[in-house]
Amino acid sequence: MKLPIRAAIYARISKDISGQALGVERQLIDARKYAADNGWIVAEEYVDNDASAYRGKKRPEYRRMLEDISAGQRDAVIVYKLDRLTRQPRELEEFADVMAQAKVKDFGVVSGEVRLASSEGIAMARLLGTFAALESDIKSDRLKRKAQEIAEAGRPNGGNLRPFGYEKNQLTMVESEAVAIRELASRYLAGESLGSLTAWLQDNGISSVAGLPWRTTALRQTLTNPRIAGLRAHNGVIVATAVWPAIITPAQHKQLVAAFARKAQSNRRAPRRYLLSGMLRCSKCGNKLYSSARRDTRRYVCMSGPDHGGGCGRLTIVAAPVEEWIAEAVLMRLDSPEIADALAGRAAVDERHSVLVEELQADQAQKLELSGMWARKEISSADWKEARDILDAKLYTIERQLSQITGTNTLDGIAGHGGELRTSWDSLNLTRQAAIVAAVLDFATISPGTGGGRREVDPNRIVPSWRL
Ligand SMILES: [Zn+2]
Known part of the structure; x- marks a missing residue:
């Protein structure tokens, strides 16, 4: 008959002012689960509450565990993370020696990727190597875990500003x-x-x-x-x-x-009501103009106040004439040599588009594959994160390039047809009109008026900045 593996669980808290008991409880729960998953029985749980263990003070439970291992009463050791066991290489060596002498083969680390099947010298080397590699992860993982524990206990999480409605302690109601x-x-x-x-x-x-x-x-x-x-x-x-x-x-x-x-x-x-929303800027302060209806007249205005980016608030232009002027300018622009030039490389652009789409799909597939490898424990979390970050950066770049190309797609079938478009312009809905304007015009800067007629617009007040 095969004897069950008698596991020792070791847990330890670090020097934290709050949530100490929870921290240990979490370590224990996960370690017990680790034992159960491996078919081991938990022979004993050793918990040290001495937060200053790293500074050379004795950890009685740790010593007791080593004695039990030496006495042949334990067949496995489980810790939540290696740093729970010890951070001092010398202590780690001692631990490995005790394990080797007792011929204890199983050492489980719940949240790391290490699982050493033996405590021989080679394992020791791996232990130390892995320990060094893990050390940088340890802190952020622990902080995340801690934040989660605090949240699950319903307690607040620090922060410099108090929440509106509560005192700075985040607990007392104002x-x-x-x-x-x-x-x-x-x-x-x-x-x-x-x-x-x-x-x-x-x-x-x-x-x-x-x-x-x-x-x-x-x-x-x-x-x-x-x-x-x-x-x-x-x-x-x-x-x-x-x-x-x-x-x-x-x-x-x-x-x-x-x-x-x-x-x-x-x-x-809600339907768009203003053709040039977000596309006009105030020449005095550079702020975006906002649409505003006052006394039945639609206007674009520079607005002060925090919700509007803090403009100077001293510029306004009646909407209809500036919209007509810009639309006309856009339609003329569509028939210009500049647009023809921009679209001359169209075939090359289409080619580029399909290449980008292929790259995008390949990278997305690779990302999925990567997750699968991680789930099957073929790669470590650290490797997965590193590879994922590289892929994410690539995906971001590809998506940006694709969106630029999509912008020029708006001009399909209309570039060079400004004249014809002019006759049907008023029948297009506002969203379509705005898309056409935005494909050609980046923004237009509006200068203050000189007090002329309201239905007229002084073209000198409008300086377009063309995208194409
Ligand atoms: Zn302004």
Whole structure:
């Protein structure tokens, strides 16, 4: 009959102020699972709580384990990571010697890639070599693990700025801000816009935690943050009920998230109302002009204020005439020699396109294959990450090149046909018109007006910067 493998589990905490017990618990859970997966029985768990072990103090449980190994009572040792065992090469040597003398063959490292089947000299060399290689990984892995443990315990995670609604300890509610959050939440759910709510905050002298005026993005983040509902999220997933008090209910949190998602959806579907949105710049400050309807007249304006990139706010141009002028200029441009030249290399571009697509598919396939190799333990995590990073960088470059080529595709069938396009221009929908303009025009700079007629546009105010 084959005797079961009697495994020793060794766990140790490092010098951490918080979450120590959890750290050990996590190591033990994973180590037990490792034993079970290998069909080993756990004969004993040795846990040292001495955080200063590295500084030469004795670790009683570690010594006891070595004695048990020497006495022939253990057939395997499991640690969570090599650095749990020891970081000192001399101690590592001693450990390897004890293992060799006791003829203990099995040494398992739960979260590393090492699994040494023997404790002979060659294994020792590997142990030390691997140890050095792993050392750089150790810290970041441990920090990640720690962050996860803290999250799962519902506790806050440091950070320099306090969250709006709570004190700097991230635990104590700031009553006045909690009242504001509840009001903001119910008004948003009642259909009020973020812009209107930031204005309300401004009017009531309620500033952000940084002491600045609120921006809509920050307000959205605050209102959709699970934290205010007493929920602890980690990497975007709610993992626990928080240890701090809730300002709104979890049900309200869900409603808010859903309301923002609906809003985002309807924004995407909203038809474009301005041909040149995002394509005009203020000559005084360089800021983008924003579309704005005032007194039934559509305009492009330079806007001040944090939500608009902090423009000078001192420039405005009536939309219709500048749109007509730019459209006309674009149509003329389509028939220009510059465009003809740009498209002359079209065959070469098509060839390049198919080469790029092939490369893209090959790299994506390789990335999949790589994951498979890692899953089958044919390569280490470190190798996988290194190779994946190389592939990701390649994929990024290829995708950028492809999108540039796709931009010129808009001009298929219309370059050289500006004259014909002019007659059908008004029947094209705004999205199509905007795509044609954007294919040719990078942006146009608008200078201040000299106070002429409203329906006329002074062409000197518009300086196009052509893409093609
Ligand atoms: Zn400006």
